[in-house]
Amino acid sequence: MKKGLFVLAPVLLTGMPASAAVVMRDYQTAGDQNLAYDSDLGLEFLKLPLTYQVGQADLSARFPGFRIARQSEIENFFGDLGLTGFRSGGFFPVAQGQAVMDAIGALVYRDFGRGSTMQASYAYFLTASGNYASFNINFNTGFVQPTGMSIIFQDWSLSNNPYMAQRATYLVREAAAVTGVPEPSTWAMLIAGFGLIGAAMRFGRFGNLVSRRPIEG
Numbered sequence: 001m002k003k004g005l006f007v008l009a010p011v012l013l014t015g016m017p018a019s020a021a022v023v024m025r026d027y028q029t030a031g032d033q034n035l036a037y038d039s040d041l042g043l044e045f046l047k048l049p050l051t052y053q054v055g056q057a058d059l060s061a062r063f064p065g066f067r068i069a070r071q072s073e074i075e076n077f078f079g080d081l082g083l084t085g086f087r088s089g090g091f092f093p094v095a096q097g098q099a100v101m102d103a104i105g106a107l108v109y110r111d112f113g114r115g116s117t118m119q120a121s122y123a124y125f126l127t128a129s130g131n132y133a134s135f136n137i138n139f140n141t142g143f144v145q146p147t148g149m150s151i152i153f154q155d156w157s158l159s160n161n162p163y164m165a166q167r168a169t170y171l172v173r174e175a176a177a178v179t180g181v182p183e184p185s186t187w188a189m190l191i192a193g194f195g196l197i198g199a200a201m202r203f204g205r206f207g208n209l210v211s212r213r214p215i216e217g
Contacts, residue, residue, distance in 0.1 A: 021038055021040045022036050022038050023036070023037045023039070036077070037175055038080055041073065041076055041080070043172045043173065043175060044172065044174075045069065045073075045077055046063065046172070065174070066171035066172065066173045067171060068170075068171060068172075069170035069171060069172045077170075
């Protein structure tokens with residue numbers, strides 16, 4: 001029986017967490033933001049409020065290992081979040097969802113009015129050629145901004161303003177793999193698996209405690 005349980009152990013101990021490409025983690029270096037790890041890209045994305053001005057001189061000191069994200073990295077990151085139709089200077093609709101909001105919540109918002117079904121978000125980032133560019137996300141789902149989010153009223157015509165070009169939406173850095181947290185059902189299987197193995201080991205140490213009656217038949 002003990003041998004059989006050890007053979008079964010890998011099955012009992014196998015975790016079944018949801019294997020999402022993006023893992024959200026808290027990060028409080030510059031205020032209200034999250035640190036997102038993208039396992040497909042091997043990068044950590046630091047969501048930086050656009051109210052926080054970042055210059056190249058203080059970037060490495062304030063955010064060790066980080067650099068300003070480039071367009072291709074943002075495209076891939078948003079793709080892993082399930083956002084499609086990305087194009088520089090354009091817009092695309094997104095579905096309402098907390099995971100997406102957690103990731104893009106620090107972008108600059110232009111609010112068309114509370115209760116409205118249309119709000120736009122403008123982001124600034126570096127292109128592959130090293131120039132700053134912008135895009136906007138059109139929310140048409142009646143989205144309500146979360147508490148504590150930085151909201152800046154900004155006109156689209158200011159997207160090429162040099163002052164705005166000094167700001168960044170995302171910083172990135174190379175990151176090691178981050179393991180997911182097991183789901184509740186996985187914890188239950190872990191506990192059951194360890195309990196069965198522990199019982200088998202106790203039986204082997206203190207004597208066979210199972211019945212020795214012959215099996216009829």
